[in-house]
Amino acid sequence: MAETATRKPRGKGAPKGNEPAISKPELTRAYRDMLLIRRFEEKAGQLYGMGLIGGFCHLYIGQEAVVVGMQLCLKPGDQVITSYRDHGHMLATGMEARGVMAELTGRIGGYSKGKGGSMHMFSREKGFYGGHGIVGAQVSLGAGLAFANWYREDGAVAVTYFGEGASNQGQVYESLNLAALFKLPCIFVIENNKYGMGTSVDRASASKDLSKNGSPWGIPGEQVNGMDVIAVREAGERAVAHCRAGLGPYLLEMKTYRYRGHSMSDPAKYRTREEVQKMREQNDCIETARRLLLESFGATEAELKVIDDEVKAIVQDSADFAQTSPEPDESELWTDILIDDASVVAGGR
Numbered sequence: 001m002a003e004t005a006t007r008k009p010r011g012k013g014a015p016k017g018n019e020p021a022i023s024k025p026e027l028t029r030a031y032r033d034m035l036l037i038r039r040f041e042e043k044a045g046q047l048y049g050m051g052l053i054g055g056f057c058h059l060y061i062g063q064e065a066v067v068v069g070m071q072l073c074l075k076p077g078d079q080v081i082t083s084y085r086d087h088g089h090m091l092a093t094g095m096e097a098r099g100v101m102a103e104l105t106g107r108i109g110g111y112s113k114g115k116g117g118s119m120h121m122f123s124r125e126k127g128f129y130g131g132h133g134i135v136g137a138q139v140s141l142g143a144g145l146a147f148a149n150w151y152r153e154d155g156a157v158a159v160t161y162f163g164e165g166a167s168n169q170g171q172v173y174e175s176l177n178l179a180a181l182f183k184l185p186c187i188f189v190i191e192n193n194k195y196g197m198g199t200s201v202d203r204a205s206a207s208k209d210l211s212k213n214g215s216p217w218g219i220p221g222e223q224v225n226g227m228d229v230i231a232v233r234e235a236g237e238r239a240v241a242h243c244r245a246g247l248g249p250y251l252l253e254m255k256t257y258r259y260r261g262h263s264m265s266d267p268a269k270y271r272t273r274e275e276v277q278k279m280r281e282q283n284d285c286i287e288t289a290r291r292l293l294l295e296s297f298g299a300t301e302a303e304l305k306v307i308d309d310e311v312k313a314i315v316q317d318s319a320d321f322a323q324t325s326p327e328p329d330e331s332e333l334w335t336d337i338l339i340d341d342a343s344v345v346a347g348g349r
Helices: 023-047 064-071 087-093 097-104 136-151 170-182 230-245 271-285 285-296 301-322 330-334 342-347
Strands: 004-007 021-022 079-083 158-163 188-192 223-227 250-255
Touching: 021 023, 021 230, 023 064, 023 087, 023 097, 023 285, 023 301, 064 087, 064 158, 064 230, 064 285, 079 136, 087 097, 136 158, 136 170, 136 188, 136 250, 170 188, 188 230, 188 285, 223 230, 230 250, 230 285, 271 285, 285 301
Parallel strands: 079 158, 158 188, 188 250, 223 250
Antiparallel strands: 004 021
16 A cells, blocks of 8 residues: 555545545655756746747746646546646646747747747647636636536536736636536636736735635635645645536635746846745745655655656756757748638537
8 A cells, every 4th residue: 555644634625534645656746746847947947048038938936836736636638728827737737848848949849839939838638728828818718628528528627727916807707607607617726926927916906815706606715725735636636526526616726936036037026035035945845745755755865866867857858959959940930820621610520
């Protein structure tokens, strides 16, 4: 039997008593995936500084536990859609680091053939339906994915990520209403990292508990410690079970934190260095998982070093590939624009 760690359940609807929360293989996978995202984003920041990544680039450093914990709850066929802070979501769904980094650098080996850049790449194979550059636009698209699942009765769940800044967009509330009306299998995940661009959520939202934003439509919600991958996984399992049971949408407010600015061009002068350092020292999701593996599961430093070395090699390989992959040919300007197959338009076949 796999080793497990027991923790006090948290959140409304949690089972009673202390029950196994996560196994060593699951936590090891989570640690590896979070570390891969962290190292990948650090490398992306370096390439941006070297001028190899153009346009906007929004890093996910600090928020890794949210998407990794949620991904532990999903199965093949489920879908993920998110905003422009999307590299971590891509890697968590299993998209290759090579293809993601090549897209960041505008190369033909990227997931969108170098034409989408940081904010617009997709993989239907992995169930990832994009980062999207328009604030809040992905929320209505996520409801659309859930509508398709509801219509097909295929048991799949759509996870729709957006930030606390986007939570005030009108289309978000339209999507919540539609999801509740049809009982769509959609999990709305608010990644509340406290700052929408440079504005604190306390100055931008009259609601001080975003998990209740779906309450006018009867959508259950929870506030979750988004810096704890186990807490995320536990809440995610409740949300997924709710959706698969045909009970409609679920809303999770993940209380998380980004260590870098809103984008690479943001010096983040609206907060103190002490605030960021305190979060790093006391709440870092990767260090928390690392300590738990060492102290509660008997993992060794040597075991973790193997993971660290593997991650470093993957990230370096992705950077090398991105810099050697050719730029797209000019003819690519005219591809992926129109659907010219009448059968696709008519019947989706």
